[in-house]
Amino acid sequence: MKLQLAIDELNLAEALEALKELHPYVDIVEVGTPFLIDAGREAVRQIKEAYPTLEVLCDAKIMDAGAYEAQLAYNAGAEYVTVLGITDDLTIKGCVEQAQKQKRQVMVDLICVQNYEERIPVIEALGVDVIAVHTGADQQHAGRTPLEDLKELKQYTKKVKVAVAGGINSETVGAYVALEPDIVIVGSGILNADDPLAAAKAIKAALKQ
Numbered sequence: 307m308k309l310q311l312a313i314d315e316l317n318l319a320e321a322l323e324a325l326k327e328l329h330p331y332v333d334i335v336e337v338g339t340p341f342l343i344d345a346g347r348e349a350v351r352q353i354k355e356a357y358p359t360l361e362v363l364c365d366a367k368i369m370d371a372g373a374y375e376a377q378l379a380y381n382a383g384a385e386y387v388t389v390l391g392i393t394d395d396l397t398i399k400g401c402v403e404q405a406q407k408q409k410r411q412v413m414v415d416l417i418c419v420q421n422y423e424e425r426i427p428v429i430e431a432l433g434v435d436v437i438a439v440h441t442g443a444d445q446q447h448a449g450r451t452p453l454e455d456l457k458e459l460k461q462y463t464k465k466v467k468v469a470v471a472g473g474i475n476s477e478t479v480g481a482y483v484a485l486e487p488d489i490v491i492v493g494s495g496i497l498n499a500d501d502p503l504a505a506a507k508a509i510k511a512a513l514k515q
Contacts, residue, residue: 367390386413473494483512
């Protein structure tokens, strides 16, 4: 079970500084969408250069031009790129084809996907590597969590890896670990904690259990 650190609200200098102490407890570093908008692909490049043994995910949330936009992320050093599950199948297919050329991976973000039973088998058949349930920040503020979505996702996936994101922290991570996702994505639960290092250690320990 991998820990993915989602960096959204930091600038590039702040992210590199935070990773100095957090990187031993992280498997995947996510250049989150706001971070990507702020720093561009340079964030992917510099994090990968500084921590070559860590996997880097570019949270591009691709919605069109799948092959081209995935290529941009992979050329910068990303192991993973995200594409939205609500987009056209051809866009997802383009991401997968580019990933296969470069021996990289595609994560599909299910944010705003409504019918899991219908959509997940189609996405999985396109050859993606990871499907992620994701409760967005606006949904979290309304009191929603990804726990029930993760339970439902697990019902319909056959062989693809499963990831979960959305407000997870050291106090709540146990409920997610019990459902055995392959990747647990945590952002503010570490970076906005009173003690980010302690939070990362606690979450990583929970994943190992």
